[in-house]
Amino acid sequence: MRLSAASEIILSPTDLMRFQDCEHSIALDLAFLRGESINPAEESEDAQLLQKKGHEHEAAYLDSLMAAGRRVAVIDSDGRAFEAAARATEAAMRGGVDVIYQAALRRGRWQGYSDFLERVERPSALGDFSYEAVDTKLKRSADPKHALQLSIYSQAVAEVQAVLPAMAHVQLGNGERSTFLVKDAVYYASRLAERLETFVDAPWQTVPEPVAACSLCRWREHCDVVWTEADSLVQVAGMTRQQRRKLKNAGLATMRSFASSECQVPGIQEDVLWRLRTQAQLQTRRRDGAAPSYVLRPLETGRGLLRLPQPSPGDLFFDMEGDPLIDGGREYLFGVYHETRGPEFRAWWAHDEEQERKATDEVLSFFTSHLDRNPGAHVYHYNHYEVTALKRLATKYGVAEHHLDHLLRTLKFVDLYRVVQQALIASEPGYSIKDLEAFYMESREGEVATASASIIAYERWLETGDETILDHIAAYNEVDCRSTKRLRDWLVEEVRPHHLPWFVPTAPESSTPTEEPERAALRGKIESLRPEIGDRLADLVFELNGFHKRADKPAWWEYFDRQQRETAELVDDLESIGGLSAIGPASGQEARYRYPAQQTKMRAGTRAAMRGLKGMATIVELDRERREVVVKFPKAINPPTSLDLIPEPPVDARVLRAAVARVTDGLIASGVRGSAFADFLRREPPRIRGVAPGCPVIPGRERVEETMVAIRNLDHGCLPIQGPPGTGKTYASAKSILDLVQRGCRIAVMSHSHKAINNLLIEVAKRAREAGTRIQIAKKVSKPEDVPEDPSIISTSKNDDPVLMTASVVGGTVWLFARPEFAGAFSHIFVDEAGQVSIANLMASSGCARNIVLVGDQMQLPQPIQGVHPGETALSTLEYLLGDQHAVAADRGIFLPVSRRMHPDVCGVVSRLAYDGRLKSDENAARQAILFPHGGLPSSGVAFVDVAHVDNSQESQEEADAVCATFNRLLNASFIDREGVERKMTVDDILVVSPYNAQVNLLASKLPDGARVGTVDRFQGQEAPACLISFATSSGVELPRGIDFLFSLNRLNVAISRAQALAMLFCSPRLLDIQCTTLEEMRLVNALCMVREAAYRPPRNKFD
Secondary structure, eight states: OEEOTTSOEEBOHHHHHHHHHOHHHHHHHHHHHTTOSOOOOOOOHHHHHHHHHHHHHHHHHHHHHHHTTOOEEEOOSSSSOHHHHHHHHHHHHHHTOSEEEEEEEEETTEEEEEEEEEEESOOBTTBSOEEEEEEEOSSSSOOHHHHHHHHHHHHHHHHHHSSOOSEEEEEOTTSOEEEEEGGGTHHHHHHHHHHHHHHHHSOOOOOOOOOGGGGGOTTHHHHHHHHHHTTBGGGSTTOOHHHHHHHHHTTOOBHHHHHTOOOOOTTSOHHHHHHHHHHHHHHHHHHTTOOOOEEEOOOOTTSGGGGOOOOOTTOEEEEEEEETTSTTOEEEEEEEEEOBTBOEEEEEEOSSHHHHHHHHHHHHHHHHHHHHHSTTOOEEESSTHHHHHHHHHHHHHTOSHHHHHHHHHTTOEEEHHHHHHHHEEESSSOOSHHHHGGGTOOOOOSSOOSHHHHHHHHHHHHHHOOHHHHHHHHHHHHHHHHHHHHHHHHIIIIISOTTSOOOOOOOOOOOOOSHHHHHHHHHHHHHHHHHHHHHHHHHHHHHHTTHHHHHHHHHHHHHHHHHHSOHHHHHTOTTOEEEEEEOSOOBTTEEEEEOOSOOOSOOTTOEEEETTEEEEEEEEEEETTTTEEEEEOOTTSOOOSEEEEEEOOOOOOHHHHHHHHHHHHHHHHHTSOSSHHHHHHHTOOOOBTTOOTTSOSSOSSOHHHHHHHHHHTBOSOEEEEEOOTTSOHHHHHHHHHHHHHHTTOOEEEEOSSHHHHHHHHHHHHHHHHHHTOOOOEEEEOSSGGGSOSOTTSEEESOTTOTHHHHOSEEEOOHHHHTSGGGTTOEEEEEEETGGGSBHHHHHHHHTTEEEEEEEEOTTSSOOOOOSOOOGGGGSBHHHHHHTTOSSOOTTTSEEOOEESSSOHHHHHHHHHHHSTTOOEEOGGGGGOEEEOTTOOSOSSEEEEEEOOOOSOSSOOHHHHHHHHHHHHHHHTSEEEOTTSOEEEOOGGGEEEEOSSHHHHHHHHHHSOTTOEEEOGGGGTTOOEEEEEEEOOOOSGGGOOSOHHHHTOHHHHHHHHTTEEEEEEEEEOGGGGGOOOSSHHHHHHHHHHHHHHHHSBOOOGGGTO
């Protein structure tokens, strides 16, 4: 940011990145430009080093281009004014040179120097060529800040060449290049740039708030002074921004005033208020000169000090160092300290993925062998980082998972942060282990003294190779490990009352693994095949055999973790019900309970585990309005007076694992050839009689008839059929199934859900009746709600029911078709909603049929997958086949391109959002419209309604009010259908969607009876004239789950595409300003920004 000669503020991409981190930092920049007496901190030595290395990397890349004979125009950015440099850049672009170095780019008030512009052979106003921006960065992977910067440069390039560059590139410090589509970032960048321009012209009030970027900000010292002088509530350890806002609204704006207060504060629970107030009191006394002090919290069984096991001479103290800047994260040091036979520190380094895999294996193996020799010992760590990282790494690399399982089951990990958090309130400004060292250690000394300093030092080692840096990092890690021991000793010797019992975990069921010898034998078989099939297929087949084990692990780990949580934590857990209190005496094995206000996904019929108790309970009744629940207990348990319900552990998947193993044996014997699933793994084109490789699967435009022919002629092949919303994939599938049955074939119908299976079976039955054909259709069900709503379909709950072996069409989940008795029982298996089916589940069921038909759309709801899975095993079947393509190629499958559901104004947005522009509406869909008596809203298309609100996470009253107002307007409107017939709108004509159950429940309580309200999962396959979508979350600060959930491109696609005429999105504008930490997150948020830009935006007063 700088002032031009005309005193105009000139902005740069760096300003944009800083504005995204913290608006207040830009406000301080503006004040500094105005001459106010504030001074930024000096640039740190580390920052100077990184800048120096960055210039060297940039120069080295320039040298490599010149050495390769590229024609390079070098713009002199130091010896001339920016305007002259910009003119020279434009002249070089028009001259068509290969590369422009230090390109001076401008667009409006934005100016900057792009490291490089590189010529590409793509037409533009310059001729048959154009330019794309390239920036050099020391990092080993690109991040969103790079994409923001390059998006601004790309828009400036478009000013000259009249076409937006398709790509932008980051030349990384490891010599690799990261490339992204400009359209996947430019809408997000443009929105942020527009907000920054508005702020610069008319700054709104900002206050300093702690953010992740504070440690690197040049105003960090200034803000620390402001907080101290203002006695800011920011200084109260553990207080959230929302809690600070509620205290300020109650007139308590400083730490001292809050500490001396006695009043209740609306919106903060009494126990939370006591904790925060005690925290403020202790910190205030400490700041006034008192010694470090603490207050014990009330004791609770299995929590806090009662979670400490008896110390053992063999106890281990564990700490890890990780760098989030490397390739999505790298754990570069695993450190362990113990005193079993005297003080000993061990360090495992990991500088690449192979070393990270090896270190994970060795550390977990060391833990197991050491604890076997020292059965009373435990592994102590501080906070969840270490265990979370080990879970991720063990599943990512498929190593030592059995060791980790056993350690978790036997509760060998002791998180001292959780012990401290549950046991006491301390007088220090935070609860990092460095803060707590005030109680038991002298101040640290050394080259590396903090976790962030460790990361910076490691980055310096990556750039310089100076081995002494690693010595300093190891010394820091050892101090952390020793500090963990001293913290444990302090808690045991000085804090813990001596009369308390030691924690002794209940002995778990045996968790000794049996899969390791089997995996070793499988690895040996596949290794012999590796030269023939290559590394990719060999690794994929091997890892698919561990998929179902890995998928179960997160559920088991969550189960163990929930058993250790506090009731208050379970109250905030949507998967659980916490704090149940009995109402009156039990009736036999049933008891009625009341629970505190909370949201839960549990419902009547749910089987649930009980925290601290063995066995499974069943919810018999659940009344959300009265917050009452009736629970039925197993005979061995007397109904307790208080209770916490948590999700039950996963079902044993041994049937699926056995099926995968059988298919693997066949793949090994055949060299991964000769079967439909082998073709699928190899990504071969569909093997269809009469269709040569490379030719379109269906050459003409009669999609349904030609689809039937293609499926009929499948020859041990795999055919994907991609059907976007409203394109008739269920109709085409049912017609094809009926055609095959009429030719004597038996057909299996599988999907991830009974609802999807039923939908297709009912359509087959309908088409059979229309054709006058009698066929037998059977369905394997597990629960009464799984039964299809068609009496002609035979339902059975028995896997061995003879009808499943004789019916022409059989529906079931993977659990049915993975059974060995169904091997080869069908000619075709139709996998519906294949975009939600994992490769491993397709593998488990593939043995039942000669041919595979994958019907679905990978751009709609994603597969519900658990666990971290290596490589391509995490993909759904269609994601695997199609890769980065949004629409299947003509020679690789069938794309159904015409939607009969959506008006062109809706379809156009959906097509642009998810299908590369290939999806179109049919002519009759254009007739669909909603006519409002007094206008004010569009009759068709997509509308985006800005609804301002704050502090909302999963429930927004403001959005609910706006949705209800729109709902009522729709009820007063009329709808013209695709036949041109006009009728009055009813509640059945409006879908209301929200990603959160809490918002769904709020909307359902406010809308008329019979309103169709739910999460998007409920409405897949359904449609209505209008669809109203409520996002509920106020901003990124309140986001309860990851960006990938709320901003899911698939879920957004499904939600908008439910609408026949009008889709309306209700959203807080601040939500679109969310900070992204990965390029994928930016791509998702950018998609919603694109929709907002393409949508109609009603005037604010229509909904305020």
